[in-house]
Amino acid sequence: MTTKPKVGFYWCASCGGCEETVVDLDEKVLDVVAAVDIVFWPCAMDFKYTDVEAMADGEMAACFINGAIRTEEQEHVAKLLRKKSAAVIAFGSCACMGGIPALANLTSREAIMRRSYISSPTVGSEGGSTVPQKSTDVGSVNLQLPELYDSVLKLDDVIDVDYYLPGCPPTPELLATAVGALLSGELPPAKSVLLPDKALCASCDRNSSKPDNLTVAGLKRVYQVKADPEKCFLAQGILCMGPATRDGCGYPCVKGNMPCTGCFGPMSGGDQGARMTAALGGIIDVGEAALDEALAGIPDPAGSFYRYSMSASLLGRVRKGEPS
Numbered sequence: 001m002t003t004k005p006k007v008g009f010y011w012c013a014s015c016g017g018c019e020e021t022v023v024d025l026d027e028k029v030l031d032v033v034a035a036v037d038i039v040f041w042p043c044a045m046d047f048k049y050t051d052v053e054a055m056a057d058g059e060m061a062a063c064f065i066n067g068a069i070r071t072e073e074q075e076h077v078a079k080l081l082r083k084k085s086a087a088v089i090a091f092g093s094c095a096c097m098g099g100i101p102a103l104a105n106l107t108s109r110e111a112i113m114r115r116s117y118i119s120s121p122t123v124g125s126e127g128g129s130t131v132p133q134k135s136t137d138v139g140s141v142n143l144q145l146p147e148l149y150d151s152v153l154k155l156d157d158v159i160d161v162d163y164y165l166p167g168c169p170p171t172p173e174l175l176a177t178a179v180g181a182l183l184s185g186e187l188p189p190a191k192s193v194l195l196p197d198k199a200l201c202a203s204c205d206r207n208s209s210k211p212d213n214l215t216v217a218g219l220k221r222v223y224q225v226k227a228d229p230e231k232c233f234l235a236q237g238i239l240c241m242g243p244a245t246r247d248g249c250g251y252p253c254v255k256g257n258m259p260c261t262g263c264f265g266p267m268s269g270g271d272q273g274a275r276m277t278a279a280l281g282g283i284i285d286v287g288e289a290a291l292d293e294a295l296a297g298i299p300d301p302a303g304s305f306y307r308y309s310m311s312a313s314l315l316g317r318v319r320k321g322e323p324s
């Protein structure tokens, strides 16, 4: 009988990129498999919920759960995994902060269903008859679908989370480090984010190109200019979320001459959109009359500032009943 610690991986509302990170461990995955017993990973192997139900409480040493919570099935399985795991790690930005799926909080469930199943140009004229229902009778058989929630929730809205590892996705190196820390017991205090608590700009090698008194006359979208590959994006008048985003990724986007879009979320105790608004307030140097034009490079401020952190934001969601 194995004595290796048992580990699980599960996904909720997400794209699958965090599962790719596990695969992208490449040959390091052999070290992980040598050190732990993977007892639940339905994305890669044929496990059933009944396999988890049969485990003793706390039997898994750790479970990495990625994805936001959007359906009652996801909430049910997250609660089951919480019961069966000594430690739960919110793995990836969707589990930590809602991620890209939480941009749906800027509209309503009804509007999404209407667009997807009735008004989309690719839906045929019979559209309305194909809207999914929670319960449908087909002859003598009753088919059930899990309820789709009105809001996209982060994992710790429904269960206690022990550690957070954001990123869209977290890098394989960060996952390997987190697994190593779990196995060695060398972990920071419970509820910690397993990443440095400083802004991405602090590590970025373009930071030194920022003038001491950085001001710009407005912001442009990245496709509208040819970005200098050496100079800070903000100093070029291109929105870069570096000042409001947690360090730890190794800034691959900036190295590829694309500005940071903020996928590692905010530093502790802060709201990513509020921090970015404050950062821009300090550098956009135009009079009130020219402000709209200066901000034309951010056509969707909520979607830009909270692209990965809507469920954890001060904004949260549009008010219920608002037209969308």
Ligand code: SF4
Binding pocket: 200, 201, 204, 205, 206, 207, 208, 231, 232, 233, 234, 235, 240, 241, 242, 243, 254, 259, 260
């Ligand atoms: S704003 Fe962007 S490009 Fe400039 S230093 Fe920060 S992360 Fe680097």
Ligand code: SF4
Binding pocket: 168, 200, 245, 249, 250, 251, 252, 253, 254, 259, 260, 261, 262, 263, 264, 265
């Ligand atoms: S540079 Fe920004 S968007 Fe790119 S991986 Fe890092 S945190 Fe994410």
